[in-house]
Amino acid sequence: MPDFNPVDYAVPGFVLLVIIEMLWARKRKPEAYEPRDTLTSLAFGLGSTVSGLMFGIVAFVIFAAAYEFRIFTIGWQWWAWAACFVLDDLAYYWVHRAGHRIRWMWASHVNHHSSQHYNLSTALRQTWTSAFTFGVLFTVPLVLLGFHPVMIAVCGGFNLIYQFWIHTEAIDKMPRWFEAVMNTPSHHRVHHATNPLYLDRNYAGVFIIWDRMFGTFQREVDSETIRYGIVRQLGSFNLLWAVFHEWIGIFRDLWSAPWRHKLSYLLREPGWSHDGSRMTSDMIRSDWQKRMAAHPVATENPIAEQDKSA
DSSP states (O other), X not given: OOSOOHHHHHHHHHHHHHHHHHHHHHHHOGGGOOHHHHHHHHHHHHHHHHHHHHHHHHHHHHHHHHHTTOSSOOOOOHHHHHHHHHHHHHHHHHHHHHHHHSHHHHHHHHHHHOOSSOSGGGGGOOOSOGGGGTGGGGTHHHHHXXXXXXXXXXXXXXXXXXXXXXXXXSOOOOOHHHHHHBOOHHHHHHHTXXXXXXXXXXXXXXBTHHHHXXXXXXXXXXXXXXXXXXXXXXXXXXXXXXXXXXXXXXXHHHHHSOGGGTXXXXXXXXXXXXXXXXXXXXXXXXXXXXXXXXXXXXXOOHHHHHHHHO
């Protein structure tokens, strides 16, 4: 395992920033924090740290084994670090996108979206069950290309650190050039929204250019007030329910669904059902767009803004 984990050194900074944001919210936006929600987020963070230590060893073993079959041997030069960081972020974009589009992976990632509040403590809502989704396989191509597993682990740690600060409403917009290239609080607020316009958009970790390149970018629209959480809200602060509710939902569907549809409940997008009784994010967005087109309003048109931002 790598001797240097940058996240370990960042934890005191995380705590300090949460405290600062709490003080800001107390005067500027009291509803940003809810005590029970924050405690749940902190418990998520503690649990994910423990599970990360256990499952991180498994991931590193996989990387070490794959490294024996590498095509090249890439050294430790500065450009190798830069290339690894960028390519690791590209891999993150795709595993993150898969985490929203494949229900088996969503069962793990939904933990991060389960809060109806958006603050720095929300960033701590990390999954306990990522090892069961095999998302680590999205990074194996970097190992086979020749990047050392330690380098990948360190770059992944810095990627995670970057994503902490974008979980806030205290920052409105960054400079235009920064918004064009980097993931920002504005872009990530969109990602955490349940509004039909915003569903399944802005998967980026560090560089928002991936969403712009692959057609999943949506800018934050002033006329569209963000509603946070998940389409079917938890309705509870119970930690274990928050962690495992989607896994429970999957197994319930597997138990009751006809045999020919069981695999679809694992591999198709969240919200899919064989009898059409539920709605996927694409269905929700399509239905909303039809209603918007049928009843246009004089204010800023979110559909038009969506088209401009693509």
